[in-house]
Every structure is written in C-alpha cells, then in structure tokens.
Amino acid sequence: MAEALFFAPENALKLELHLPPPLPLSTATGAGHNDQLSGNDNKPTGRSRPFVTLTFAMSLDSSLTIAPGRPTELSGPQSKSMTHFLRSRHAAICVGVGTVVADDPSLNCRLASSLQGGGHQPRPIVIDPQCRWAISENSRVLQLARAGHGLAPFIVTAIWEPPADRRELLERHGGRYLFVEPTRESYGMPDGGPQFRWADVLAEVKRQGLDSIMIEGGGTIINSLLSPPDNSLIDSVIVTIAPTWLGQGGVVICPPRKTGADGSPPSPLRLADVSWHPLGADIVLCGKIPRSQ
Ligand SMILES: NC(=O)C1=CN([C@@H]2O[C@H](COP(=O)(O)OP(=O)(O)OC[C@H]3O[C@@H](n4cnc5c(N)ncnc54)[C@H](O)[C@@H]3O)[C@@H](O)[C@H]2O)C=CC1
Numbered sequence: 163m164a165e166a167l168f169f170a171p172e173n174a175l176k177l178e179l180h181l182p183p184p185l186p187l188s189t190a191t192g193a194g195h196n197d198q199l200s201g202n203d204n205k206p207t208g209r210s211r212p213f214v215t216l217t218f219a220m221s222l223d224s225s226l227t228i229a230p231g232r233p234t235e236l237s238g239p240q241s242k243s244m245t246h247f248l249r250s251r252h253a254a255i256c257v258g259v260g261t262v263v264a265d266d267p268s269l270n271c272r273l274a275s276s277l278q279g280g281g282h283q284p285r286p287i288v289i290d291p292q293c294r295w296a297i298s299e300n301s302r303v304l305q306l307a308r309a310g311h312g313l314a315p316f317i318v319t320a321i322w323e324p325p326a327d328r329r330e331l332l333e334r335h336g337g338r339y340l341f342v343e344p345t346r347e348s349y350g351m352p353d354g355g356p357q358f359r360w361a362d363v364l365a366e367v368k369r370q371g372l373d374s375i376m377i378e379g380g381g382t383i384i385n386s387l388l389s390p391p392d393n394s395l396i397d398s399v400i401v402t403i404a405p406t407w408l409g410q411g412g413v414v415i416c417p418p419r420k421t422g423a424d425g426s427p428p429s430p431l432r433l434a435d436v437s438w439h440p441l442g443a444d445i446v447l448c449g450k451i452p453r454s455q
C-alpha cells in the first residue's frame with residue numbers, strides 16, 4: 163500500500179510567502195488556491211526561467227547524508243510531509259545523478275490527495291551531464307509512472323546522442339533527454355565532468371513549459387547552485403534542520419568561496435526575509451537570497 167501523507171493547512175499557510183503561485187491542478191491541502199487570501203505575491207513575471215526553490219534537509223553539522231551513497235532519514239514525519247507539500251506546489255523537482263544512483267528515489271508527491279489522482283505530481287528533472295544513470299524498467303520513478311503515481315523524468319545531459327535504448331525507455335514512459343550545452347570556462351565539478359550554467363538549465367526547463375522547480379540536492383548540485391553568480395537565480399530557500407550531528411565524512415553543504423582579485427574574502431551570503439517554523443523535532447528555515455548578492 164502506498165504511503166499517504168498529510169500536511170496541515172495551517173502549516174501550509176505559513177510557507178505561502180516562500181512558494182511559487184499555486185499550480186492550476188494543485189489540490190494538496192486547499193491552502194494557497196486564492197492568492198489574495200493566501201498573501202502569495204510571487205506572481206509569474208514573464209521571465210525566461212522558472213521560479214526556483216532550493217530545498218533540502220540537513221543535520222546541525224550541515225550534512226545531507228551520513229556518507230556518500232548512504233541515504234539518511236533526517237526529516238521527521240511533519241517536515242517530510244512539508245517536503246511533499248512543496249512537491250505538490252512545484253511543476254518540477256530536480257536532483258543530480260549522484261542522488262538517483264545512490265537512492266533510486268521516488269521523486270513523487272505522496273500527499274494523500276495526489277495519490278488519489280486528484281492532485282499534482284511534479285516532473286522529475288535529473289542533472290546527468292554524462293548519461294551516468296543507467297535508468298531501467300525497474301527504476302523507481304518509472305515504476306511509479308507506470309502506476310500513475312508520478313511522472314517519468316526529464317534528464318538534462320551534455321551528450322548530444324544519449325544511448326538509444328534508454329531514450330526509447332524514457333520516451334515510452336513520457337520522459338525525455340534534454341540537451342544543454344556545458345560551459346567552456348569550467349570552474350570545476352568535483353568529478354571533473356562537464357558543467358552547466360544554471361541559467362541555461364533553467365531556461366531549458368522553462369522551454370518545457372515548467373514554471374516552477376524545487377531543487378532538492380544532492381550536495382554537488384546545491385553547492386554549485388549556491389555558488390556566485392548562480393545563487394542569484396534562487397527565488398526561495400526552504401531548509402529543514404534536524405536536531406542531529408552526523409559527524410565528519412558526510413555529504414556536506416558548503417559552497418565554494420569566490421575571493422576577490424586581490425585575495426580579499428567575499429562578503430558572506432546571508433538570507434533575507436527569514437522565518438523559522440518548528441515542525442515536530444525539526445525546524446524549517448525559509449528565506450530569500452537578496453538580489454544584490
Ligand atoms: N537530505 C537531503 O535533503 C538530500 C540528500 N541527498 C543526498 O545527497 C547525496 C548525493 O549527493 P552528491 O553525491 O553530491 O550527488 P548529486 O545528486 O549532487 O549529483 C552530483 C552530480 O550532478 C551533476 N552536477 C551537479 N551540478 C552540476 C552542474 N552545475 N553542471 C553539470 N552537472 C552537475 C554532476 O554529474 C555531479 O557528479 C545522496 O546520498 C542523497 O541521499 C540528496 C538530495 C536531498
């Protein structure tokens with residue numbers, strides 16, 4: 163039996179100022195359907211990229227997971243439901259190839275209303291420049307797509323001709339590969355592979371008709387998006403902080419520093435419009451990246 167989650171409408175309302183405008187089909191909680199009532203002022207602006215929410219769960223020592231390839235439950239039941247509420251409010255959900263290879267995630271919305279067919283499912287977007295993900299019939303996202311409980315992924319790649327069998331499999335489930343040109347002035351992916359500018363990835367997502375995206379991880383994705391100048395593309399940051407230390411050796415959020423030409427330290431990146439929301443044993447931090455940074 164599929165997991166069915168519930169997120170309290172009063173908690174949903176607290177997040178509204180940090181969310182993209184409600185999706186036409188969103189029926190997750192009933193909250194947020196009326197912009198005037200909800201106070202959601204994040205109107206679509208006709209720009210060439212979607213509304214971008216950076217969201218993840220981390221420990222007190224900034225780890226996403228205890229070790230690479232070892233999925234770690236950080237969110238408690240209420241903050242997990244919050245993540246699924248966010249999934250109900252975004253057109254797309256993005257992770258890197260490291261995450262799909264490590265976790266074989268579902269990337270669907272498991273709020274009760276979505277599973278009953280009345281709600282929204284986000285489109286998974288997987289950043290996989292070198293077609294590392296050997297997606298198969300057994301990949302969880304495709305099993306869920308076949309069951310009508312999720313959508314097949316769009317895979318963003320720098321390979322002009324991805325493997326034909328994987329492409330056929332994806333397309334049969336409603337997914338596809340999206341080609342994005344990598345940058346030539348690479349400022350260094352940890353795996354030495356090609357690097358995308360986030361502006362290019364987001365422009366392609368928008369071309370696919372997707373007006374909002376929540377970027378969940380993992381560590382390389384988040385650190386890359388938080389690096390200047392790409393961090394100016396983030397509209398909203400929603401971080402679950404769990405009351406635990408995972409210790410050294412985890413997958414850590416710590417974006418690279420860009421020092422000035424004279425070696426001077428950069429001014430720290432600090433969130434604005436900050437609010438904190440206790441959810442069970444966790445706390446959820448919401449904020450925005452000031453446009454000048
Ligand atoms: N606690 C949480 O909220 C979350 C935890 N995770 C955890 O994170 C771990 C995976 O993290 P990572 O190993 O860092 O993998 P990742 O999921 O960040 O994927 C890394 C890969 O994505 C690609 N990539 C990232 N940025 C790119 C860019 N700008 N241009 C081109 N390609 C780019 C590269 O191929 C890179 O090797 C998993 O263990 C997973 O469980 C993942 C998501 C959320």
Ligand SMILES: Nc1nc(O)c(N)c(N[C@@H]2O[C@H](COP(=O)(O)O)[C@@H](O)[C@H]2O)n1
Binds near residue numbers: 265267268269270378
């Ligand atoms: N919000 C959040 N809290 C945690 O405790 C987590 N471990 C994660 N992990 C992310 O969620 C993906 C799993 O999603 P499904 O439940 O399989 O849909 C995992 O791959 C990470 O991206 N997130």
